Amino acid sequence: MKCAVDIESRDVEEMYINIDPIQAGGRLTAEAMRAAIAYGDGYSVCDNCRNPPRLDYIKNPPIAQYHADLAAWLNMDTARVVPGARRGFQAVASTLVEKGDPVILTALAHYTEFMAVEAAGGIPREIPKDKKNHITPDAAAEKIEAVIREFSKTPPLLFVDHVDYQFGNVHDVAGIAKVAHQYDIPVLVNGAYTVGIMPVDGNALGADFVVGSGHKSMAAPAPSGVLATTNEHAERVFRTTQAKGDVTGRTFGLKEVEMMGCTLMGVTVVGMMASFPRVRERVKHWDTEVAHSQAVVDALLSIEGTKVLSDYPRQHTLTRIDTRESFDTVAQQHKKRGFFLSSDLKKRGITGVIPGSTRVWKFNTFGLTEKQIRHVGEAFLGVARENGLNII
Numbered sequence: 536m537k538c539a540v541d542i543e544s545r546d547v548e549e550m551y552i553n554i555d556p557i558q559a560g561g562r563l564t565a566e567a568m569r570a571a572i573a574y575g576d577g578y579s580v581c582d583n584c585r586n587p588p589r590l591d592y593i594k595n596p597p598i599a600q601y602h603a604d605l606a607a608w609l610n611m612d613t614a615r616v617v618p619g620a621r622r623g624f625q626a627v628a629s630t631l632v633e634k635g636d637p638v639i640l641t642a643l644a645h646y647t648e649f650m651a652v653e654a655a656g657g658i659p660r661e662i663p664k665d666k667k668n669h670i671t672p673d674a675a676a677e678k679i680e681a682v683i684r685e686f687s688k689t690p691p692l693l694f695v696d697h698v699d700y701q702f703g704n705v706h707d708v709a710g711i712a713k714v715a716h717q718y719d720i721p722v723l724v725n726g727a728y729t730v731g732i733m734p735v736d737g738n739a740l741g742a743d744f745v746v747g748s749g750h751k752s753m754a755a756p757a758p759s760g761v762l763a764t765t766n767e768h769a770e771r772v773f774r775t776t777q778a779k780g781d782v783t784g785r786t787f788g789l790k791e792v793e794m795m796g797c798t799l800m801g802v803t804v805v806g807m808m809a810s811f812p813r814v815r816e817r818v819k820h821w822d823t824e825v826a827h828s829q830a831v832v833d834a835l836l837s838i839e840g841t842k843v844l845s846d847y848p849r850q851h852t853l854t855r856i857d858t859r860e861s862f863d864t865v866a867q868q869h870k871k872r873g874f875f876l877s878s879d880l881k882k883r884g885i886t887g888v889i890p891g892s893t894r895v896w897k898f899n900t901f902g903l904t905e906k907q908i909r910h911v912g913e914a915f916l917g918v919a920r921e922n923g924l925n926i927i
């Protein structure tokens with residue numbers, strides 16, 4: 536039975552401290568684990584789907600309330616759960632972008648934003664990053680002007696990542712949104728690395744749309760996410776179907792076109808919901824998370840030759856590090872080559888560093904306890920010492 540799922544081998548959570556850059560905020564809570572078992576059947580949340588027959592109206596389990604809570608929590612007017620942040624991008628782009636329209640995103644945009652633009656027939660144009668790997672309001676203004684000159688029309692949408700996936704830097708979204716709004720360009724804030732791990736106030740950011748990822752940052756099963764918007768845009772993006780069968784005359788009531796009628800069912804939506812109380816609580820402790828991140832970065836920086844490529848001091852738990860002049864010098868001589876680092880870390884109970892990477896790589900300390908943070912810092916130092924690197 537080649538395709539049997541070996542549950543025992545999925546031991547990452549039990550056995551190791553996981554510092555994988557993309558998994559940290561998505562790890563399930565015990566509540567989500569239990570909910571996933573109870574609601575494993577695909578249509579399990581649909582038992583009480585009555586009138587109107589749509590996911591976001593279901594009262595038991597309290598999916599309707601969850602939608603209202605999500606919108607309030609993000610300080611937006613309305614929200615829908617979606618199958619991943621990318622499907623949120625897609626719903627917005629498919630609504631606002633016409634074929635041939637330029638769409639602004641950034642040099643640090645995630646590839647899924649490009650996919651959403653392309654699917655809608657738009658033409659992506661990137662705001663460049665500055666020397667410090669930031670997207671600035673000035674650069675946004677320059678790019679908007681250039682794009683208007685190039686296309687003789689105003690872009691219908693601008694994407695900006697609240698925190699980017701490459702450096703884990705926090706960008707001046709409010710400043711960028713202010714510029715975009717001067718040109719009447721709606722702004723979609725990609726909160727894949729913020730919604731669910733740090734406080735996000737969509738209104739204060741000037742967001743027209745806030746998109747989050749359940750499996751990346753809301754302790755939820757994949758694929759899940761959230762799309763929140765304002766009253767100004769909700770009617771368009773969450774428009775209901777006008778479709779009619781020409782033979783049968785059937786119509787489809789209140790089903791929302793961009794949501795394909797209904798979005799998350801079963802495990803994904805109840806998993807998100809089950810984790811929500813903890814997620815709502817944990818974002819209040821963001822300062823501690825940042826301090827933890829800083830402690831590990833400082834431990835790494837005390838290994839001679841190591842550089843941090845992300846903002847320093849750290850403002851986020853995702854960090855890009857350059858160890859070409861430290862761990863990689865070991866790798867050149869080591870019999871395991873670049874695999875020595877992940878292998879030595881694993882012996883110390885740490886997983887998530889991509890096997891083979893000793894040059895430029897990323898890690899994420901989100902969700903670790905004080906004790907685990909100390910252990911991770913000491914483990915890096917221990918590996919360095921054992922392999923003859925200097926501690927400064």
Ligand SMILES: Cc1ncc(COP(=O)(O)O)c(C=O)c1O
Pocket residue numbers: 618619620621622645647696699700725727728747748749750751759760
């Ligand atoms: C910055 C960023 N945006 C968007 C996405 C897409 O999120 P999702 O997998 O929820 O569609 C990811 C993750 O893959 C990401 O890192």
